[in-house]
Amino acid sequence: MAEMNSGDFKAYGKQLIDWIAEYLDYPERYPVLSQVKPGEIKSQLPAAPPAAPEDFATVLRDFEDIVMPGITHWNNPAFMAYFGITGSLPGILGELLTAGLNVNGMLWRTSPSATELEEVVMAWLRQMVGLPETFTGVIMDTASISSLIAVAAAREALNLRIREEGMAGRSDLPRLTMYTSEQSHSSIEKGGIVLGIGQHNIRKIEVDAEFRMKPDCLAAAIEADRRSGGVPFFACATVGTTSTTSIDPVPAIADICGRERVWLHVDGAYGGNAAVVPEMRWVLQGVERADSFVLNPHKWMFTPIDFSAFYTRHVDTLKRAFSILPEYLRTAEGDAQAVTNFMDYGVQLGRRFRALKFWFMVRSFGVDGISERIREHIRLAHVFEGWVRATSGWEVVAPVPFSTVNFRACPPGVPEEKWNELNERVLNAVNATGEVFLSHTKLHGNYVLHLAIGNIRTEEKHIARAWELLKAERGRLSADASLSRNLPA
């Protein structure tokens, strides 16, 4: 058997293009949530690699027979767990070319187009969501890294010589404290752990009835830390928290951060995308005063993972935090500061050419096309919300500012202390059908169902089917003796 040559590549490549097109025309042919058991995929694969080349047709057969059953279909229009996403057709073609070119955009010189197209599309996206020119953008892989980058830049902005002297064993260094809401994403906490801030110095600020950070609690926490000798240096406000998509009051938080000289990072990984819809632009109110901001086009702007858009008003601080220039990476144009070398603005030296897929996507949809799709997702969420609100024995448990609904069954026929168990069993039963995939969260100790629309193929019929399944499973389970009040029949 010979290795793949360019003729084989053409034949198999075209077969895969057809396969992907047909797959995306009707992803519902597969269960949305993979139905395999732990270890089932592994057990079908050889424990050792092949010594000799295998025919690629065999590999593709194994892909279909072994790998595909273990795929959970994020492309399925009934994928409504976590945050629904869409790779989009032009985005996929962008990834194909990125792999074909296989450039590493660490330096301007190692592909000027990778650097300059990144500058261009990050300026486009900035305009699309209405941020001012004071923000400079850098493409990161994930929001987790963007969170870490934000905390690192804030730490560097303290001018405490942490880059040079480190943090441990220094008697001149105060305790550093950071702030985020109790509803914010776990990556903020992870950033604080990695950066050596420590979980106990990360204050999870209380939220109001609508799950938004309470600014007076933030101010009080900062004051308390200052009184006890801590140095507050970083606060994160979220536009679209992970569980309820609540929107922290950024303007009030920006007031406090400005007064207290605390770096303000705004996490709009999900919600920030909505600002491309003109009537949703308000969600980023106050963000122009943030020190850094992130939104993830790979979450809700039709870009294949990974693509996280990080912006900051202090790009020099970012560079001070991260730039290291060994001789082997020096270039004349870099020394002359005639170009941007993106390796200077983050952890990773190696950088995929991620701008390409976003450029393809924006030009193929147009900003209006993107906006229309996001608007439709928000409309669908409100339709679903309406159904839940109109049905007795169900409740919507949080406001719906974006395309995500948090709700639960609360049937009078089941004692309240059994509602958590009921909702968990409803979720498992609905997901086991393979027809729809929802996820869950907990709010005030209550087990809550989470339906998030972000797939470009999701239509009203898909949310209708989800609702039908939810009601049916709730009905079936409410009658379960272990859950019901045992009322007379």
Added chain:
Amino acid sequence: MAEMNSGDFKAYGKQLIDWIAEYLDYPERYPVLSQVKPGEIKSQLPAAPPAAPEDFATVLRDFEDIVMPGITHWNNPAFMAYFGITGSLPGILGELLTAGLNVNGMLWRTSPSATELEEVVMAWLRQMVGLPETFTGVIMDTASISSLIAVAAAREALNLRIREEGMAGRSDLPRLTMYTSEQSHSSIEKGGIVLGIGQHNIRKIEVDAEFRMKPDCLAAAIEADRRSGGVPFFACATVGTTSTTSIDPVPAIADICGRERVWLHVDGAYGGNAAVVPEMRWVLQGVERADSFVLNPHKWMFTPIDFSAFYTRHVDTLKRAFSILPEYLRTAEGDAQAVTNFMDYGVQLGRRFRALKFWFMVRSFGVDGISERIREHIRLAHVFEGWVRATSGWEVVAPVPFSTVNFRACPPGVPEEKWNELNERVLNAVNATGEVFLSHTKLHGNYVLHLAIGNIRTEEKHIARAWELLKAERGRLSADASLSRNLPA
């Protein structure tokens, strides 16, 4: 103009497959190093995004006309700068499918195949380079992240409650010190900066005449730090340093680290790949005693960027350093510890399905096929080394254990104090031809040329042409009045 539909996707996708196949059949049609000026690409692109969809044919025309001239062709067989890389045909098809499926493998449940295929291929790769089963693998995006992960795991292994209490303002915390050779990659230092260790606590251990870390200097540095109250906790040995590809004496370093209870990380990002060649297996001698190890298949194992293979013997420590489990990411199978959830083992929550491209590549080449290609790269480097050694007025400045040659022009007709300038001008002149791309480094203050072979398409004729150009430019420049001794003609 309508958005792209699946018929368009098929047509354009196939066009791109043909384009990539033909591009890779003859990448030499383009200058290897892009010849554009700073700002030239940007100036041709609109400053604002389009409101309406554009025809994809227009987008692809712009790709050809505007983007392509700004590409530095890592695929060109004459790309010999930094470390040459190859995406490979099956690897590209893997990336295409990864983008088509667009799964996020953060949890087992969110695509069991992404998790289990990752476990399988990481076990394959472990066997391919001869590491024992005590090592568990996790795919990271880049070696920069793998370096950071290694330092973080080592810090966690100290059991100093840094995850919980942080590092700043703690009177109970000693100064922490880490060790790496003065020839190691900048990402080790960056990891130390990000983790809050601080540059001044990162000892750059002296190297011997062959650019290998001196174990006695490491032992002395550790002892000196202990005497002054520091706590040595992390050492990095490199198998294939970035400049000269020198191999640190891992067994001797492992002895010291074992005795001193210092976490030993081995950076084999480039050199580790060579261990797939049976007669090169020795380069990983001693690595079985390391606490963590990295090699990058996206560097020298025909896998498109990004794919960094991180291994550790202490996977529980890794999990302790990074795992955070918010309610919305809980699953029954995770709680039962029946599966691996890879989000627990690193910074990033979002994870591309990277195992697929590696699986395609290994099966398509076979281990023997991979080994043959790497063996050939090493042979070519020795051929080139032989030419340099055989030519007066040139010298090889470091041993050549892998596929990289460091050398310089040292013509007697030019005063020695002008050799740096001469070599820099030779490099610039050679790169300006667009026929070949080499890079440079500095060793003992000397400007040195760096030729690294890692492209699957590189043949003897390509290195012969590089050598011809180098000799011609040196000849031309040596005659330059500003460089020559002004000897009588």
